[in-house]
Amino acid sequence: WDYTWLADVGEGKHTLTVEATDKAGNQTTQKLDFIIDTLLSEPTIVLDSTDDSGTKGDNLTNANKPTFILGNIDADARYVTVEVQYGGTKEVLTATKGATGIWSVTPTGTWADGDYTLTVR
Incomplete structure (x- = not known):
C-alpha cells in the first residue's frame, strides 16, 4: 500500500493513523507520531570571552x-561546521557540543595575525 498526501504537510508535529480491515470485518489500527522540521534557526558566532583580549565585543584577540x-x-542539530577564510585560503572546522549543550569551535592550529572571516554552516 502507499498513500499520496493530498496537500503539503506543514512544519510541526503530526500523527498518521492507519486502519486496516479484513474481509471478515476484523480491524486493527496503528499510529505513528512524526515531526516535520525543515527550518533552521540563524546561528550566531562570538569570540569566547576568555579569548576576547581587546574591548569586549570588538572581535579582536x-x-x-x-x-x-x-x-x-537548533537542539536537533547533528553537526555544525565553521568555514574560516583568511588570505585567500579556506578551512572548514567542525564544532563540538559541550556537556552544557553549548557549541564551540577552536582552530586545530595556530593562526597568524590578520583578518579572518568565519561563517557557520
Missing part, C-alpha cells in the same frame, strides 16, 4: 588559537 561560541543552534 591576541590569542593565536581562539575559541568561538556558537549560539542559536
Whole structure:
C-alpha cells in the first residue's frame, strides 16, 4: 500500500493513523507520531570571552588559537561546521557540543595575525 498526501504537510508535529480491515470485518489500527522540521534557526558566532583580549565585543584577540561560541543552534542539530577564510585560503572546522549543550569551535592550529572571516554552516 502507499498513500499520496493530498496537500503539503506543514512544519510541526503530526500523527498518521492507519486502519486496516479484513474481509471478515476484523480491524486493527496503528499510529505513528512524526515531526516535520525543515527550518533552521540563524546561528550566531562570538569570540569566547576568555579569548576576547581587546574591548569586549570588538572581535579582536591576541590569542593565536581562539575559541568561538556558537549560539542559536537548533537542539536537533547533528553537526555544525565553521568555514574560516583568511588570505585567500579556506578551512572548514567542525564544532563540538559541550556537556552544557553549548557549541564551540577552536582552530586545530595556530593562526597568524590578520583578518579572518568565519561563517557557520
